[in-house]
Amino acid sequence: MKIELAMASTLKLMLFLLFSIYTFSPVSSHEHHPLDSLTPSEFTLVRTIVKKSYPSPNHNLTFQYIGLDEPDKSTVLSWLSNPASKPPPRRALVITRLEKQSHEIMVDLSTRSIVSDKVYNGHGYPLLTSDEQVAATELPKTYKPFIESMNKRSLILSDVVCSTYSVGWFGEVKSKRVLKLLCFYTDGTVNLYLRPLEGITLVVDLDEMKIVEYYDRFIVPVPKAEGTDYRASKQTPPFGPRLHGAAFVQPEGPGFKIDGHTVSWANWVFHLGFDVRAGPIISLASIHDPEKQAYRRVLYRGFISELFVPYMDPSEEWYYKTFFDSGEFGFGQSAVSLEPYADCPSNAVFLDAYYAAADGTPVKMPNTFCIFERYGGDIMWRHTELGIPHEVIREVRSEVSLVVRMVATVGNYDYVLDWQFMPSGSIKFGVGLTGVLEVKAATYTHTDEIKEDIHGTLLTENTIGVYHDHFLTYYLDLDVDGKDNSFVKNNLETTRVKDRSSPRKSYWTIVSETAKTEFDARIQLGLKASELVVVNPNKKTRLGNNVGYRLIPGPVTHPLLSYDDYPQIRGAFTNNDVWVTPYNKSEKWAGGLYVDQSRGDDTLAVWSLRNRKIENKDIVLWYTIGFHHVPCQEDFPVMPTLSGGFELRPTNFFESNPVLKTRSTTSHVHWPNCTTRP
Ligand SMILES: *[C@@H]1O[C@H](CO)[C@@H](O)[C@H](O)[C@H]1NC(C)=O
Ligand SMILES: *[C@@H]1O[C@H](CO)[C@@H](O)[C@H](O)[C@H]1NC(C)=O
Ligand SMILES: [Cu+2]
Numbered sequence: 001m002k003i004e005l006a007m008a009s010t011l012k013l014m015l016f017l018l019f020s021i022y023t024f025s026p027v028s029s030h031e032h033h034p035l036d037s038l039t040p041s042e043f044t045l046v047r048t049i050v051k052k053s054y055p056s057p058n059h060n061l062t063f064q065y066i067g068l069d070e071p072d073k074s075t076v077l078s079w080l081s082n083p084a085s086k087p088p089p090r091r092a093l094v095i096t097r098l099e100k101q102s103h104e105i106m107v108d109l110s111t112r113s114i115v116s117d118k119v120y121n122g123h124g125y126p127l128l129t130s131d132e133q134v135a136a137t138e139l140p141k142t143y144k145p146f147i148e149s150m151n152k153r154s155l156i157l158s159d160v161v162c163s164t165y166s167v168g169w170f171g172e173v174k175s176k177r178v179l180k181l182l183c184f185y186t187d188g189t190v191n192l193y194l195r196p197l198e199g200i201t202l203v204v205d206l207d208e209m210k211i212v213e214y215y216d217r218f219i220v221p222v223p224k225a226e227g228t229d230y231r232a233s234k235q236t237p238p239f240g241p242r243l244h245g246a247a248f249v250q251p252e253g254p255g256f257k258i259d260g261h262t263v264s265w266a267n268w269v270f271h272l273g274f275d276v277r278a279g280p281i282i283s284l285a286s287i288h289d290p291e292k293q294a295y296r297r298v299l300y301r302g303f304i305s306e307l308f309v310p311y312m313d314p315s316e317e318w319y320y321k322t323f324f325d326s327g328e329f330g331f332g333q334s335a336v337s338l339e340p341y342a343d344c345p346s347n348a349v350f351l352d353a354y355y356a357a358a359d360g361t362p363v364k365m366p367n368t369f370c371i372f373e374r375y376g377g378d379i380m381w382r383h384t385e386l387g388i389p390h391e392v393i394r395e396v397r398s399e400v401s402l403v404v405r406m407v408a409t410v411g412n413y414d415y416v417l418d419w420q421f422m423p424s425g426s427i428k429f430g431v432g433l434t435g436v437l438e439v440k441a442a443t444y445t446h447t448d449e450i451k452e453d454i455h456g457t458l459l460t461e462n463t464i465g466v467y468h469d470h471f472l473t474y475y476l477d478l479d480v481d482g483k484d485n486s487f488v489k490n491n492l493e494t495t496r497v498k499d500r501s502s503p504r505k506s507y508w509t510i511v512s513e514t515a516k517t518e519f520d521a522r523i524q525l526g527l528k529a530s531e532l533v534v535v536n537p538n539k540k541t542r543l544g545n546n547v548g549y550r551l552i553p554g555p556v557t558h559p560l561l562s563y564d565d566y567p568q569i570r571g572a573f574t575n576n577d578v579w580v581t582p583y584n585k586s587e588k589w590a591g592g593l594y595v596d597q598s599r600g601d602d603t604l605a606v607w608s609l610r611n612r613k614i615e616n617k618d619i620v621l622w623y624t625i626g627f628h629h630v631p632c633q634e635d636f637p638v639m640p641t642l643s644g645g646f647e648l649r650p651t652n653f654f655e656s657n658p659v660l661k662t663r664s665t666t667s668h669v670h671w672p673n674c675t676t677r678p
Contacts, residue, residue: 132358337368414435486515578623
């Protein structure tokens with residue numbers, strides 16, 4: 001036991017030494033990559049410039065969003081071809097609330113001036129700030145009717161915490177910028193979401209920051225605290241299995257380099273940005289071609305554009321729960337610090353991120369990203385040849401990949417978002433759902449008592465896990481070997497053998513169809529067997545095939561709400577699983593720029609009604625990965641990660657297997673000072 005402990009601490013020390021050397025340091029050969037996220041000093045500068053133009057102290061100006069207004073693609077690409085040249089001017093897009101209006105302000109950081117400032121008069125409201133949500137959740141504590149409700153239920157006010165819920169839009173003509181509050185009881189647990197005070201709803205006017213409506217409609221038992229806590233320190237025997245740890249050691253150090261925010265690893269190079277709304281943004285991902293001895297472009301820019309989470313309980317307390325986690329709450333704003341050795345393996349390198357608080361001051365989020373090489377014991381490729389007499393040939397290459405990870409905790413749910421780069425040229429997108437379910441308190445303690453549709457699953461006494469979906473819509477601006485691309489559907493079609501030329505009656509073959517306009521590229525998966533490929537029609541392999549990248553979708557999960565239902569009008573960008581649009585810098589957010597209480601008039605579904613030409617053009621692929629979630633008892637009190645994902649995979653992009661000649665590491669692990677190991 002002692003030896004093990006000593007070994008463990010030596011190991012820790014070694015890992016510490018090994019990785020402390022490689023910790024990210026923001027030393028860059030360029031002052032700014034044009035796609036770098038705004039820095040703390042830039043946020044401060046934006047704040048100063050905007051505040052200066054609204055000098056009155058009576059102005060309650062809040063910053064709902066500050067982010068990089070990225071330069072035009074052509075500008076970035078021409079800078080990239082000559083990185084020694086002066087980078088393009090830095091600009092920030094700012095959305096403020098001021099006197100009950102949303103302002104869209106463009107700030108030029110180079111000239112320290114406001115380029116434009118216009119009031120947004122359309123439907124919907126900007127991102128909710130953390131600060132205003134925190135302020136809203138404080139209100140019930142001093143609100144008399146709420147205090148009375150707590151007394152009526154014999155609940156201790158100091159054990160009550162409230163949480164914020166966007167209200168959606170259900171056809172009302174006039175809207176105010178409001179939020180709903182639901183409250184929970186923390187007595188005896190930290191798992192507040194499992195102890196809802198069902199029946200109580202507060203409505204907060206955010207511009208006035210006061211409670212404007214209050215409902216205490218009924219009393220149902222608050223689900224018990226017992227069994228809800230997930231902290232290791234609170235668990236009692238019998239315990240689960242004891243898992244053995246394993247260390248992944250890299251004697252040569254990590255195989256990747258970070259220069260500014262540009263990451264290079266194996267045959268990949270890409271830029272990693274952060275946005276308070278989108279979270280991670282991967283740009284300019286290129287892969288080295290061993291034959292061409294050059295980097296070839298794959299993805300200009302990719303990020304999660306929206307995440308739509310509609311719940312399926314139409315009752316008064318629940319109907320409005322149809323969240324847009326990115327546009328309402330901010331995926332980046334919801335990022336949490338990753339824990340070394342737990343959220344990410346021991347060889348991970350961590351990066352911080354910054355966003356602007358409601359008053360415009362920069363907020364540091366430590367360890368927002370981790371980057372690590374994953375060696376999980378998987379096989380990159382292999383073959384055993386047994387066909388040659390008296391000989392066995394066996395060749396195996398181990399899979400190693402590079403992962404960029406962020407975790408967003410949006411209230412109860414935790415989303416583990418991975419970008420995984422494979423030496424074979426694939427990019428894999430991982431989505432892990434974990435955290436705590438959103439539950440409804442009810443009188444039921446056994447399914448025998450249930451005579452109605454409870455819109456969910458009884459998880460424990462008095463607790464219903466309500467049915468819901470998660471739809472993550474990815475923006476993927478592929479630039480396969482150049483800007484102008486086409487979208488090709490390689491349909492697999494059954495063909496009948498009509499003559500007697502074959503004993504077979506049928507086979508399948510490929511019937512290719514190149515999408516000419518946006519309508520041709522609206523795909524509902526699962527209806528037809530097709531391979532969906534983004535090709536560069538101007539580039540061919542030596543043999544004449546179009547170079548391309550294929551979308552390997554995740555499980556088919558189509559939305560089930562009616563198209564005319566209000567949440568689905570707002571979430572109409574999920575009506576198709578795949579869309580292709582011509583690149584347009586202002587079409588970034590699938591649910592619109594102003595998503596809170598939006599009315600669905602600025603969605604991907606609306607933009608694409610123009611049915612623009614998309615053949616041999618700079619195009620953007622939109623893909624939605626969805627999960628229908630029927631909660632089950634195992635999801636209680638905290639949910640084992642439910643994983644999904646999809647892949648972008650080269651198809652005729654390389655002349656042959658690009659990892660044929662991949663060299664494995666030759667070094668073996670030696671432990672200095674460990675020669676006496678028993
Ligand atoms: C600014 O906020 C304060 C406190 O919430 C409020 O009393 C004041 O009326 C607000 N001023 C304006 C111009 O809205
Ligand atoms: C870009 O998209 C926006 C929103 O759909 C639209 O208003 C604008 O006209 C488009 N610009 C171009 C050049 O097509
Ligand atoms: Cu779920």
